[in-house]
Amino acid sequence: MTAPAEATALIRGAQRIICICHVMPDGDAIGSLIGLAFALRKMGKPCTLACADSVPERLLFLPGVTEVQPVAPADEDLIITLDCSDTERIGALYDADLFAQKRVLNIDHHITNVQFGEVNWVEQRAATAEMCLELIAALAIPLDIAIATCLLTGIVTDTRSFRTSNTTPDVLRAAIRLIEAGASLADINEQLNQYNSPSRVCLWGRALSNARMQERVIWAEITPHLLATCSATIEDTEDLVSFLVATRGIDVALLFTDRGDGEIEVSMRAARDVDISGVALHLGGGGHPQAAGCICKGTLGEIETLVLKATTDALRAQGRLS
Ligand code: 5GP
Numbered sequence: 001m002t003a004p005a006e007a008t009a010l011i012r013g014a015q016r017i018i019c020i021c022h023v024m025p026d027g028d029a030i031g032s033l034i035g036l037a038f039a040l041r042k043m044g045k046p047c048t049l050a051c052a053d054s055v056p057e058r059l060l061f062l063p064g065v066t067e068v069q070p071v072a073p074a075d076e077d078l079i080i081t082l083d084c085s086d087t088e089r090i091g092a093l094y095d096a097d098l099f100a101q102k103r104v105l106n107i108d109h110h111i112t113n114v115q116f117g118e119v120n121w122v123e124q125r126a127a128t129a130e131m132c133l134e135l136i137a138a139l140a141i142p143l144d145i146a147i148a149t150c151l152l153t154g155i156v157t158d159t160r161s162f163r164t165s166n167t168t169p170d171v172l173r174a175a176i177r178l179i180e181a182g183a184s185l186a187d188i189n190e191q192l193n194q195y196n197s198p199s200r201v202c203l204w205g206r207a208l209s210n211a212r213m214q215e216r217v218i219w220a221e222i223t224p225h226l227l228a229t230c231s232a233t234i235e236d237t238e239d240l241v242s243f244l245v246a247t248r249g250i251d252v253a254l255l256f257t258d259r260g261d262g263e264i265e266v267s268m269r270a271a272r273d274v275d276i277s278g279v280a281l282h283l284g285g286g287g288h289p290q291a292a293g294c295i296c297k298g299t300l301g302e303i304e305t306l307v308l309k310a311t312t313d314a315l316r317a318q319g320r321l322s
């Protein structure tokens with residue numbers, strides 16, 4: 001499917017555009033943000049790049065990252081949200097009154113998207129970056145190395161380097177177009193996957209040694225104390241939950257991160273035939289069948305009990321547990 005005419009019409013009619021991606025951005029969020037914004041500028045549209053949180057160190061190799069700033073919409077008439085399934089994902093840059101005064105184009109690939117935009121282009125795709133590539137093609141904007149590198153980074157991130165079950169022929173064809181436009185798959189993989197700082201090794205070692213398993217579920221926890229012990233940051237936890245879900249005989253992996261502010265971040269991954277998105281949605285979050293998450297108020301112990309119960313109930317409903 002190509003980008004809907006409503007989406008291209010909104011863009012063609014806009015004077016100034018602000019593109020915004022989600023809080024705690026990943027490669028698909030930042031890749032889509034910069035890739036699309038750079039393309040929109042090529043069609044003569046002034047475009048601001050915004051994200052409530054800073055770009056993680058691992059993505060600093062991307063062109064244009066210094067332009068990504070925590071700026072709220074100002075004189076722009078069109079807001080394009082990228083990879084955001086609800087307005088909470090926009091974080092501190094969201095203001096209901098301000099958004100109501102602008103046109104809002106919501107581009108996202110999460111099935112849990114709550115359709116908060118004026119135009120909502122939501123499809124179950126491998127990455128938002130894949131959708132951005134189609135939008136750019138529909139607008140007849142030529143690709144260049146910078147745009148291609150950003151969009152390929154989005155696809156590589158969300159398919160875990162073309163390993164997930166949503167890596168369809170269309171996704172591979174999109175990747176080919178981006179590589180032909182000059183993006184280096186080898187460079188992107190090196191930047192994304194070979195970033196193991198000593199802090200990260202310390203953190204993973206300790207978290208893994210305390211991981212627990214029960215009824216096809218594996219879980220681990222990150223506390224402020226552990227982060228301090230390893231001089232690690234939240235960024236160092238990225239991918240730990242994906243590592244856990246690769247455990248043989250496991251259907252769901254959960255990573256509980258105590259943010260030290262009364263909130264627990266829950267990161268969820270499910271095996272191929274299992275769907276964890278319903279559990280995340282039920283707990284106020286969202287995501288995809290195999291990768292979802294939420295943020296819950298409470299203590300680590302309370303939230304672990306709550307989420308483990310919801311997870312085993314879901315596994316039972318899906319016939320994975322007797
Ligand atoms: P991760 O575990 O990598 O942080 O997130 C996995 C997936 O779940 C991502 O696609 C992300 O969009 C979604 N997700 C994670 N946390 C939240 C959350 O708090 N709210 C919503 N709506 N989605 C989330």
Ligand code: MN
Nearest residue numbers: 028083128158
């Ligand atoms: Mn994504």
